Amino acid sequence: MDEIAKPDQLLEKLAADLEQLLDQRNIDDPLMVGIHTGGAWIATILHAKLGLSRPLATLDISFYRDDFSRIGMNPKVKPSSLPPQVEDKHIILVDDVLQTGRTIRAAMNEIFDYGRPASITLACLVDRSGRELPIQADVIGQHLHLQGNQHIKLNGPEPLGFIVT
Amino acid sequence: MVNKPSRQTDPLIGKDSWNIQLDSNGRLKHFLTIEGLGSEILSNILDTAESFANVNEQRVKKVPILRGKTIVNLFFEASTRTRTTFELAAKRLSADILNINISTSATSKGESLLDTLQNLQAMLCDMFIVRHSDSGAAHYIAGIVAPHISVINAGDGRHAHPTQAMLDMFTIRRKKGHDFGKLRVAIVGDILHSRVARSQIHALNILNTGQVRVIAPYTLLPTDIDDMGVTVFNDLRSGIRDVDVIIMLRLQKERMQGALLPSEHEYYSLYGLTEERLRAAKDDVIVMHPGPINRGVEIESRVADGNRSVILDQVTYGISVRMAIMSMVLGREPEQNEAEANP
Numbered sequence: 001m002d003e004i005a006k007p008d009q010l011l012e013k014l015a016a017d018l019e020q021l022l023d024q025r026n027i028d029d030p031l032m033v034g035i036h037t038g039g040a041w042i043a044t045i046l047h048a049k050l051g052l053s054r055p056l057a058t059l060d061i062s063f064y065r066d067d068f069s070r071i072g073m074n075p076k077v078k079p080s081s082l083p084p085q086v087e088d089k090h091i092i093l094v095d096d097v098l099q100t101g102r103t104i105r106a107a108m109n110e111i112f113d114y115g116r117p118a119s120i121t122l123a124c125l126v127d128r129s130g131r132e133l134p135i136q137a138d139v140i141g142q143h144l145h146l147q148g149n150q151h152i153k154l155n156g157p158e159p160l161g162f163i164v165t
Numbered sequence: 166m167v168n169k170p171s172r173q174t175d176p177l178i179g180k181d182s183w184n185i186q187l188d189s190n191g192r193l194k195h196f197l198t199i200e201g202l203g204s205e206i207l208s209n210i211l212d213t214a215e216s217f218a219n220v221n222e223q224r225v226k227k228v229p230i231l232r233g234k235t236i237v238n239l240f241f242e243a244s245t246r247t248r249t250t251f252e253l254a255a256k257r258l259s260a261d262i263l264n265i266n267i268s269t270s271a272t273s274k275g276e277s278l279l280d281t282l283q284n285l286q287a288m289l290c291d292m293f294i295v296r297h298s299d300s301g302a303a304h305y306i307a308g309i310v311a312p313h314i315s316v317i318n319a320g321d322g323r324h325a326h327p328t329q330a331m332l333d334m335f336t337i338r339r340k341k342g343h344d345f346g347k348l349r350v351a352i353v354g355d356i357l358h359s360r361v362a363r364s365q366i367h368a369l370n371i372l373n374t375g376q377v378r379v380i381a382p383y384t385l386l387p388t389d390i391d392d393m394g395v396t397v398f399n400d401l402r403s404g405i406r407d408v409d410v411i412i413m414l415r416l417q418k419e420r421m422q423g424a425l426l427p428s429e430h431e432y433y434s435l436y437g438l439t440e441e442r443l444r445a446a447k448d449d450v451i452v453m454h455p456g457p458i459n460r461g462v463e464i465e466s467r468v469a470d471g472n473r474s475v476i477l478d479q480v481t482y483g484i485s486v487r488m489a490i491m492s493m494v495l496g497r498e499p500e501q502n503e504a505e506a507n508p
Contacts, residue, residue, distance in 0.1 A: 013356070060216065062216075063216070063217075063228035063230050064228060064229060064230075065221065065227070065230070067498060068230045072495050072496040072497045073230075073496030073497070074473050077212075077213060077216045078216065079215055079216045079218070079219045080216070080219050081219075082346075084222065084223075084224070097307075109229070112225075113223050113224065113225035113227065114223050114224055114225075115224055129443075
C-alpha cells in the first residue's frame with residue numbers, strides 16, 4: 001500500500017488546486033456542497049480556506065442510493081441543506097473518499113432534483129482504486145492504490161484522520 | 166422511560182397484539198399501533214420525517230428509494246386526508262400506488278376479504294394500507310398476508326390510528342421543540358370513539374410528555390381511561406389552563422349509539438373551543454385537530470382559522486411522516502424467511 005498523507009496536508013493541496021481550477025474556469029461565486037458525513041467535514045474546512053461568500057450546503061444521499069433495496073433505510077439519515085436556487089449555479093461537490101463513484105452518481109441525481117446547475121466540479125480528498133462508474137474527480141488530494149478488500153475511512157471531525165483496514 | 170405499557174393486554178385487540186409489527190431485529194415490519202413501541206423507534210420516525218420534509222421543498226418533490234414497490238390503499242371506510250396523503254407520500258417515494266375503492270369493488274359482489282387480499286397478493290404488491298371500521302382489522306390482515314407484505318394501519322375502528330398520532334407528534338416537535346417533558350398537552354372531546362386519541366395518548370406517554378390531559382364528559386370517556394396515564398378533566402376551562410398544546414377531536418356522530426349527549430348545541434356550549442375560552446391556555450398555545458373539523462360543534466371558526474391553529478400544518482407534515490414510515494417499513498434488510506418468500 002502507498003503511504004497516505006495527513007488530512008491537513010491533503011486539504012492544503014486540495015484548496016490550492018481548487019482555487020487554481022476555479023480561476024482557470026472563471027468561476028467566481030461557486031456553491032460548495034459537502035456530502036454527509038466525511039465530505040461535509042472536508043467542505044467546511046475548504047469553504048473557510050477559499051473564503052467563499054455563498055453559504056456551505058450539505059447533502060445526504062441516503063434517499064438516492066442505488067443499494068436501498070439491499071441495505072435498507074439508513075437510520076441516521078440527515079436532512080440535506082441544499083438551497084433552492086441551484087439553478088445556473090457553479091457547484092463544487094466535495095467528498096472525502098472517491099471509490100466506486102456511486103455516491104457521486106446519487107449526489108448528482110439529488111442536485112438535479114433541486115434544479116439545473118451551470119456546472120459541477122468534483123473535489124475529493126482521496127481517490128482510491130475501485131471505480132465502478134465512469135466518474136472522475138477534478139481536484140484530488142492524493143491517489144491511493146488499495147486492494148479490493150481494503151477499506152479507508154475518514155474519522156472526524158476533530159481531529160481528522162484516516163483509518164485503513 | 167415508558168417502553169412497555171402498563172397493561173399487558175389491549176382490551177380491543179387482545180394479548181401482545183403489538184408484537185407482530187416488529188421483526189426479529191426489532192425493526193418495524195408492519196405499522197399497526199403505537200402501543201408497545203419504544204421511544205427510539207418513535208424518535209427515529211420523527212427524525213426521518215424531518216429529512217423527508219426537505220424533499221417536499223425540492224423542485225422535483227420525489228426521491229427514487231421505493232421505485233419498483235407497489236402499494237395498495239385498501240380503504241373500507243371513507244377518508245380524504247389520510248388516503249390522499251398516503252397516496253402523495255407513496256408517489257414522492259417513487260412507489261406505484263393503487264387505490265381500491267371497496268364500495269365499487271368485488272367485495273360488494275360478495276367476495277370475502279381473504280379472497281380480495283389473495284388476489285391483490287397475486288398482483289405482487291409489497292404493502293397494504295388499511296382503513297377499516299372494525300377494531301383490529303389491520304392486525305387481522307397483517308396476520309394472514311404473505312410474509313413479504315407489510316401492512317400499515319390507517320385507522321381501525323376505535324382502536325388505533327398510528328400514522329395520525331406520529332404526524333401529530335411531529336407537529337408538536339416542530340412547534341414546541343424536542344423536549345416533550347416540559348409540555349402540557351390536552352386532548353378534548355370524544356375520547357371514547359377516537360382511535361386518534363388512543364394512539365396520541367400512547368405516543369405522548371412514550372415520548373415522556375410532562376402531562377397528558379383528557380377533557381370530556383364521562384359519557385365520552387372509555388372505561389379504561391384511568392389506566393392510560395392521563396389526567397382526566399370534565400371541565401374545559403380548568404382543563405386547558407396553562408396548557409401548551411390543545412388537540413380537539415371531532416364529535417363522531419356516526420359512531421355514537423344511544424344518548425351519550427343531550428345535543429350538539431349543548432356539547433358546543435360546554436366543550437366547544439372558542440377564542441374566549443382559549444385565553445385560559447398559555448399565550449403561545451397551539452391548537453390541533455386531526456380533521457375533518459365540525460365548525461360550531463367542537464371548534465369555533467375563529468379558532469380553527471386563527472393564528473394559533475396548526476391544523477393545516479398537520480396535513481402538510483402528514484406527507485413527510487407517512488413517507489418516513491413507509492420507507493422504514495419497506496426499507497429493511499429482508500429476513501431469511503421473507504427473502505425466500507419473495508426472491
